[in-house]
Amino acid sequence: IIFAVAALTDTLDGMIARKYNLITDFGKFMDPLADKVLVCSGLICFVELRQLSSVIVLIVIAREFIISGIRLVASDNGVVIAAAMSGKLKTVVQMVTVILLILNLPKLSLVTNIFIILMLFLTIFSLCEYIIKNKNVIMSSK
Template structure:
């Protein structure tokens, strides 16, 4: 159990605290929304940190390869679902985002079965960055930033679709029988 794996586990443990803090009192308590945003930011930073440490110090493990992306998806999907509950985000947008995650996970699973590793693309990294910024902006809900928040949400959605198309076009051979 190395440091990157401990950070991944910490991120998973933070999710229920984030959800409870955000949804407590129907999201009406602004102080708790700031606390929830802080928890989300800290959890998101552990995502960046665990990967950098694992690569820099050659601490990449099978556990980390499995749990890190799962922890990321759990964190972001939990936040998005909470934001639908709080009526801060339309459900159809969240369905698009979560669908993309399932599709890419499926691609990676099939590729892995064939000994192929599908690395994260720059589009995927941009998508993740904008999704996380959008989540924080939606959680804190500062009225003066409403236009910025809306723009960031739409950019995150567009990047979600672009990154999906990018993954599919670059890795279409994963779906072709016997063509690796």
Template sequence: MNLPNKLTMLRVILIPFFVVCELIPYSWGKWVALVIFVAASITDKLDGTIARKYNLITNFGKFMDPLADKLLVCSAMICFVGLGTLAPWIVIIIVAREFIISGFRLIAAENGRVIAAGIWGKAKTVVQMIMCILLIMDVSALSVVTTIAIYAALILTIISLVDYIVHNLDVLSDQK
């Protein structure tokens, strides 16, 4: 397993530690959760940069990298619903998009295709991660910025879904 793939797997391994720290009822927990979430988010940038720079792009990485991002962000958003800091309907829309895209990827994989994340999906992930960081911090002085990030993430989620479907609709007709 190459370094970018190890970084992707590290992101997955950090998720339960993030969730525990985010949900424990001690004020220091959110700050530890913040450090873990930021570290996990940085691995997303690092693994892609290293993979492209050293030509270490693999089908495993193309498949697992976006899945690791989804697991990290969706885990955080589910915590936020439990904590009452994010509306469930927003999480439902975002998670539904992730299931739809995962379904497309599974169908593509069955037909020997691996579909890497597009520019809208990458932008969506970055904005969702920023949204999560702001929600973890829960700083009242940043409430307007946090609200903007939430709706920007929601809008980019919808745009990236439409873009993904439009550009990969042939996956459904390529079924064996």
């Protein structure tokens, strides 16, 4: 329940910020960071419970570190990288996946497995998209 409430408040926070034009550079940086902490901590728990492969979680965590590194380099160059749609979709799918894993319902095991695969695909896809879109920021750091 706590995870679901945290995920819901994150969604509402974003909707309110956009509706009332309260989007800030701080929010563009901190909101994805909070999402990473929420999702990754949940996923790590499922590795410990042996409900999720550590390889999948390592891919997710590696992606988050890489994107954070790109954002840090961009920030040093005065550029703020907002979350791309693929990254937002990835986060939603990750949160739904964690909720499905928490529920651990046998009737939903196929759906849960589909979401795990979708989460992995979107994690890799969004990483590639961020790298391609921001290659100029990455190259300027060398």
